[in-house]
Amino acid sequence: MGSYVPSTKEQRWEMLHAIGMENIMDLYKDVPSEMILPEGGLNIPEGMSELELTRALTEVAEKNIVFKTVLRGAGAYDHYIPSVVKSITSKEEFVTAYTPYQAEMSQGVLQSIFEYQTMICQLTGMYVSNASVYDGATAAAEAAAMCKSRKKTVTLVSAAAHPDTINVVKTYCYGTGDEMRVVPAKNGKTDLEALKEMLAAGDVASVYIQQPNFNGLIEDAEEIGKIAHEAGAMYIMGCNPISLAIMKTPAECGADVAVGEGQPLGMPLAYGGPYLGFMATTKKNMRNIPGRIVGETHDKDGNRAYVLTLQAREQHIRREKASSNICSNQALCAMTAAVYMATMGPDGMADAANQSVAKAHYLAKHLCEIPGVSMVYDGEFFHEFVTSMPKQDEVLAALEKAGILGGLPVAEGVLWCATEKVSKNQLDRAIAIVKEVLA
Numbered sequence: 001m002g003s004y005v006p007s008t009k010e011q012r013w014e015m016l017h018a019i020g021m022e023n024i025m026d027l028y029k030d031v032p033s034e035m036i037l038p039e040g041g042l043n044i045p046e047g048m049s050e051l052e053l054t055r056a057l058t059e060v061a062e063k064n065i066v067f068k069t070v071l072r073g074a075g076a077y078d079h080y081i082p083s084v085v086k087s088i089t090s091k092e093e094f095v096t097a098y099t100p101y102q103a104e105m106s107q108g109v110l111q112s113i114f115e116y117q118t119m120i121c122q123l124t125g126m127y128v129s130n131a132s133v134y135d136g137a138t139a140a141a142e143a144a145a146m147c148k149s150r151k152k153t154v155t156l157v158s159a160a161a162h163p164d165t166i167n168v169v170k171t172y173c174y175g176t177g178d179e180m181r182v183v184p185a186k187n188g189k190t191d192l193e194a195l196k197e198m199l200a201a202g203d204v205a206s207v208y209i210q211q212p213n214f215n216g217l218i219e220d221a222e223e224i225g226k227i228a229h230e231a232g233a234m235y236i237m238g239c240n241p242i243s244l245a246i247m248k249t250p251a252e253c254g255a256d257v258a259v260g261e262g263q264p265l266g267m268p269l270a271y272g273g274p275y276l277g278f279m280a281t282t283k284k285n286m287r288n289i290p291g292r293i294v295g296e297t298h299d300k301d302g303n304r305a306y307v308l309t310l311q312a313r314e315q316h317i318r319r320e321k322a323s324s325n326i327c328s329n330q331a332l333c334a335m336t337a338a339v340y341m342a343t344m345g346p347d348g349m350a351d352a353a354n355q356s357v358a359k360a361h362y363l364a365k366h367l368c369e370i371p372g373v374s375m376v377y378d379g380e381f382f383h384e385f386v387t388s389m390p391k392q393d394e395v396l397a398a399l400e401k402a403g404i405l406g407g408l409p410v411a412e413g414v415l416w417c418a419t420e421k422v423s424k425n426q427l428d429r430a431i432a433i434v435k436e437v438l439a
Contacts, residue, residue, distance in 0.1 A: 067405040069426045071363070073384050073417030074214070074408045075136070075162050076272070077264045079242065079352060080421045082343045085266045089336045096331050110306035113294040113331060116338035123244050123341070124258040125251025126280035130291040132334040133326055136261025137168035139277030140208055140238050142290050142324055143257040144169050145176065146281075147206035147234040153178040154204045156195070159185040160213035161238060169208065183207075188215040188377035188386070190224060199231035206256075210238040211247075215377055216360075216384025216415070218247075225254030241265050241278065241337075242356065243382050245349035250280075257281045257289075266340025267333060276330035276337065286310070290324030355420035356383035359427060363418050366431045372438050376412045388413035391437060398437045404430050 007015075012024075021027060028036060048056065070078040088094070093108060113131045120129040133139050144155040155173060157166050159182050166182065173180040183198060184191045190209055198204070207228040211221050221237060228235040237255040242264045244250075250258035262276040281289050287310060295309035344352065360383040367373050367387055376386040387407075389395060392414060399406040404426075407416035418427065 065400075067400075067403055069404040069422060069430065070269070071399075071416055071418060071422065071430060072405050072408050073419075074415055075164065075261060075263075076269055076275075077240075077242070077383075077417065077419055078269055078421055079264050079356075079419050081266050081268060081340065084343055085336060085339045088339050089332060094332065094335055107306055109331060109335075110294050110308075112335040112338060113329075114296060114306055115342070116334040117294060119338055119341045120278050120280050123241060123249070124239065124278075124280045125249030126255075126258050127283040128286045128289060128293065129278065129280040130289050130293050131329040131331070132262065133277040133279055133291050133329060135273065135275050136238065136259065136263075136277045137162070137165040138326070139259035139261075139279045140165045140236065141169045141172035142277075142326060143236045143259050143279060143281075144180075144206055144208060145172055146257065146285070146288050146290055146323060147236065148178060149205060152203055152205035152233070154201075155180045156183050156198055156204055156207045156233070157181070158183050158190040158207075158209045158213065158219075160188060160190055160215060160217070160219070161208065161210040162214045165208075165210070165238065187379070188217050189213060189219055189379065192220070192223065192227065195224065195227055196231075199227065199233060202232070204231065204233045206234040206236050208236040208238060211250075211253075212240060212243060212382040212384065214415075215386050215412075216381040216417075217377055218380045218382060221248070221250075221253040221255075229254065240382065242349060242353050245346065245353040246357075247353075247382075251282075256285060262330075262333065262337045265337035267336055274330060274333055276333035278337070288323065291326050292329055352420045353382075356418060359383070359418040359420065359422060359424075360385060360416070362424070363416060363427050363431070366427075367416070367434060370431075370435045370438055373434070383419060384415060384417045386410065386413050386415050389434075389438065395434050395437045398433050399430060402429070402433055404433070406430070 016023065016026070094112065096109060117129040117131065121127065133142055155169060155178065157169055157180055170180045181198060184194045186194070190213070195207070207224065209219055209221065209224055211219050213219055225235045234256040235254060236257045236259060237250040237253060239250055239258055239260040241260055241262060258280045260278055262278045267275055279289065279291070292308055293310050294306055297305050297307055299305045341349065360381065364375065364385050364387070368375055373387050373389045376388050392409060396406040396409065396414070407414035
């Protein structure tokens with residue numbers, strides 16, 4: 001570690017001497033001796049050369065199973081990523097996971113975040129976006145916290161939302177002493193009558209639904225928004241960003257806050273991350289949105305410049321007074337999303353969305369032509385759907401053996417997904433394997 005400190009041994013000795021210390025260990029004199037490593041340090045192997053390290057990591061990487069065909073989504077989706085996305089975001093000038101503090105020294109990174117925020121607003125129809133949060137589930141939980149007031153502290157979450165999102169919102173509520181209640185699902189979607197009943201108490205701050213929901217079904221988002229607002233609650237929509245290229249925006253559905261997982265916007269499947277949560281809101285709620293916002297201004301010479309603005313962070317106000325204690329963002333992932341959206345453009349994203357819909361419906365149609373396979377839920381779906389089938393484990397094992405990652409086993413059956421990246425030949429091959437196993 002010492003070799004990475006930008007100072008000489010002599011300089012470090014001078015600093016120690018200035019504070020009355022003779023050596024580094026004097027700094028730890030209050031630490032119990034049993035907590036300090038003995039002479040010789042950790043019992044770990046010697047360092048490797050670059051070649052040895054490359055060989056070792058290659059051997060570890062070869063243990064991974066890389067599927068040529070992915071028919072599973074459930075929150076992380078296998079979309080095509082143009083090569084220019086990685087080419088731009090891998091430039092050394094941009095490789096940072098953090099929003100810079102020194103705005104005057106970091107105009108390039110700040111501009112990339114500003115462009116990201118602009119595109120998220122265009123995608124969601126909202127007035128303002130923050131610089132991103134950790135992931136989609138965190139974005140939902142932060143939105144729920146943002147909507148609470150002194151008199152209204154209950155958050156309603158649809159049972160048809162992603163289970164991980166429900167758990168994160170529940171954890172946030174537990175930490176603040178607030179309450180989260182789950183709205184039951186009916187036929188795979190949010191039960192509107194149950195929602196009305198749960199809103200009648202008058203203590204609900206916000207309602208969260210996912211569109212499309214975890215079962216892949218398209219919720220009646222506009223009606224849910226009306227129901228929430230009539231009861232005096234705020235409306236949070238969790239959205240798939242690719243679907244927003246062809247579906248109504250959260251703003252058009254009456255949402256007060258739009259959140260979601262940004263992984264489909266140019267980030268590969270990577271064991272769950274790093275990804276980013278996008279978060280946008282209306283002008284009315286602009287000063288309540290947590291995290292960071294990059295704003296555009298002019299310097300003293302009239303030149304365009306970028307700064308951090310409207311920062312309601314725990315470093316600026318007392319922690320117990322803060323509506324949120326999130327104090328970072330996913331700068332590199334946000335830039336990746338911005339480069340992806342700029343590269344694809346509105347037409348490219350709409351094409352990816354339309355292809356995903358078409359291929360998912362093709363897969364559903366032909367799977368359900370196999371005896372024993374049927375759709376669990378009726379209703380429109382985007383690019384995911386649930387089927388019931390016999391020999392479920394055998395089917396998924398046979399697909400895996402053929403290099404195909406099948407759908408996700410869920411309580412009701414199998415949750416399938418298709419994106420624009422999977423070809424008709426790949427779909428036909430998967431369908432044939434399912435047919436062969438069940439025959």
